[in-house]
Amino acid sequence: MPTIVRAEQATYAWLQQHYPRVTEAYNEQRLLQLRRDLMHDNEEYRIDLSRMRREMLAQLAREFDYAVEPMVEQGFELFYRLRHDVEFFDDVFPVLDRLKPRFQLGSISNGNASAGLTALDDYFAYYINAVDVMARKPDRRIFDAFCQQLQIEPAECLYVGDDPEYDVVGARAAGMRTVWVNREHIDWPDQYQPAEAEINNLHQLLELMDD
Numbered sequence: 001m002p003t004i005v006r007a008e009q010a011t012y013a014w015l016q017q018h019y020p021r022v023t024e025a026y027n028e029q030r031l032l033q034l035r036r037d038l039m040h041d042n043e044e045y046r047i048d049l050s051r052m053r054r055e056m057l058a059q060l061a062r063e064f065d066y067a068v069e070p071m072v073e074q075g076f077e078l079f080y081r082l083r084h085d086v087e088f089f090d091d092v093f094p095v096l097d098r099l100k101p102r103f104q105l106g107s108i109s110n111g112n113a114s115a116g117l118t119a120l121d122d123y124f125a126y127y128i129n130a131v132d133v134m135a136r137k138p139d140r141r142i143f144d145a146f147c148q149q150l151q152i153e154p155a156e157c158l159y160v161g162d163d164p165e166y167d168v169v170g171a172r173a174a175g176m177r178t179v180w181v182n183r184e185h186i187d188w189p190d191q192y193q194p195a196e197a198e199i200n201n202l203h204q205l206l207e208l209m210d211d
Helices: 002-018 020-025 028-041 043-047 049-063 068-083 092-099 140-150 164-173 203-210
Strands: 106-109 126-129 158-161 177-181 197-199
Touching (some): 002 020, 002 068, 028 049, 049 068, 092 203, 106 140, 140 164, 158 164
Parallel strands (some): 106 126
16 A cells, blocks of 8 residues: 555656646545546446556546646556555565475456566466456456466465455455465454464464474
8 A cells, every 4th residue: 555655646746747737626635536436437447447547547638628648648657657666575575485486376466566567576476467357356256267377276275365355255255275464463354254374474474384
């Protein structure tokens, strides 16, 4: 989320500089609400976040009489580039260095970020986004597509994620084993069956894998 917030703020500053009529009418909160409205009105926008963002910029360009194509392309490129300027937790790469020789690693994301545009590309055998299959977690279709690509059965996969519903509930329904990453030490939601294991940092994952 801090990465997305920084990207949003930089995009808004860019709009202020180059398309001031937009920011005179829309503050950052109103632009957030516009994105939410687009996703509420169109299910595909909830899955294809890149398409949603382009449509938002196109609507703003038309509303305030700016040329659509340059505003859409430049605005999206800026956000998408900054979206991948990720600051990783200190435990990520030491743990991945230990896991990579032993396991196939990959990621499943509801967002429009590509792990291939980050340092994770050196570690992951495969990564899939919701738009690749037009299904988002916890829909089991995205988990099934991931397993099919790696040619493994769901029961052979250990899914490690931080969202109780999207990650743990979704992966379990697809037949995977699950680990919940609870860095903030929050309580598990009562309405869901807990993950098979809970960790607060990824070094604890190594301890689980060695048991």
